Amino acid sequence: RHVIISRDAEEKLKHLVSYARAEYHHTSSHNYHGQSIIFTNSRKHCYELASYLNRNRVKTAVYHSGLTFNERKEVEKRFEDGFYAAVVTTAALGAGVDFPASQVIFESLAMGIKWLSVAEFHQMIGRAGRLGYHDRGKAILLVEPDKKYHSSMDGTEDDVAFELLTEPIEPVEAVMAGDKQLEQILATIVALEHPTLKQLVIAYRKLLGPSETLKSSLHQLKELDMVSIYDDGPQATNLGRATARTYLSPTQAGSIQKRIKARSPLEIAIELEPFSAIFVNNKLQSAIEHTLKSGYIGSNLFSGSLLEFMQTSLDDRSSLPTLVVNTFSRWQQEIFKCNCPENPWCDCGQSELSRIIVKMRLKPMNLKEITKELDIKYNLYAYPGDIYRWFDTLIHHLRAVAKLALVFQDKKTTRLALNTIKLIERPWIVPKKKRKKITAKRSSKKAS
Incomplete structure (x- = not known):
């Protein structure tokens, strides 16, 4: 060394x-x-x-x-x-x-x-x-x-x-957070179908660093309608079995249950994990640094320092370059457009940006086209790999919504979730002949 x-x-x-x-x-x-x-x-x-x-x-x-x-x-x-x-x-x-x-x-x-x-x-x-x-x-x-x-x-x-x-390496103590513990106990109950309390206690003792008692975890699962408790042991409900197959935590599945009638599958999936790996492009970053002259501004769109600068600087637009004023104005009109008192520090901006990216994909655009559109329209940059992985996560969440909707006998939501998955999963690289047809179709729509 x-x-x-x-x-x-x-x-x-x-x-x-x-x-x-x-x-x-x-x-x-x-x-x-x-x-x-x-x-x-x-x-x-x-x-x-x-x-x-x-x-x-x-x-x-x-x-x-x-x-x-x-x-x-x-x-x-x-x-x-x-x-x-x-x-x-x-x-x-x-x-x-x-x-x-x-x-x-x-x-x-x-x-x-x-x-x-x-x-x-x-x-x-x-x-x-x-x-x-x-x-x-x-x-x-x-x-x-x-x-x-x-x-x-x-x-x-x-x-x-x-x-x-x-310095020596600090000792590591394994602690299983509450949600992870609920997820593990529910998975054990589903796998054993109808375990006795003795079997469940043995499984609980094998958990790595449980943070809550078994009794407390079973009570929470019952409150979430994931299990029913009988004299001889717990048994998973239909919702519990569906949740265990989705890899969602019981708490997440419970929140979906509350929203499934009022929100579309896509909205629910986005709220579970909105896209946040988005950054200011070099052109805008240079303009901001030139204006700021000193201090630090985060490059991530949702960093507190950048949002603070956007909010305060627009009060005195005369001192800002045109590029900064126009970009911030567009962000406020199209990304940070909610009526929340906490805007732009609430989560609505991340959800709105996620909807924008999904709309681009459904046009359909591939990864390079999406990154180019974000760069041109919003002076933002996202790495293609980050976008791809986020869509993969979004699809997992949509599948979870589809499975949970079946438990509530909501076939319409299930069909909508599965159809949305098909549209997102269309080949990312469109053959040249087909691409020309799509481009011609878009051009004719714009002309009309």
């Missing part, structure tokens, strides 16, 4: 190029090039670092969860083949994919605007050196003294580096 003190960000970049290049030129006794995983604190910074390294003749790729499945697999394969000298990623990779790297470099000791914990740090340095590939693993910490990535952070980067290298 090596700590390299850097006077500023520019010196960090020089060290980054030097260590990544030197490692790639070193060959192990197993005849593999040395390769580096470079950790930084944001997806945006991943691209900036990769661009700098490539300009300095260090072949580098970006890797994060926002990439599509095929994009991630392509980077993984080319890295394993030795094509790339380095891959730049966020701290999220520490617990994910297995890259055969000989060296990890910490360009930042933060994850977003939070310092890394000792446990996270040890997980990440464990990436360095793979048996059968490399002779040893190296970890390099590029540290800028007195550096903070946000005013809310305690300590500085040099303080954190010392703690990460000297």
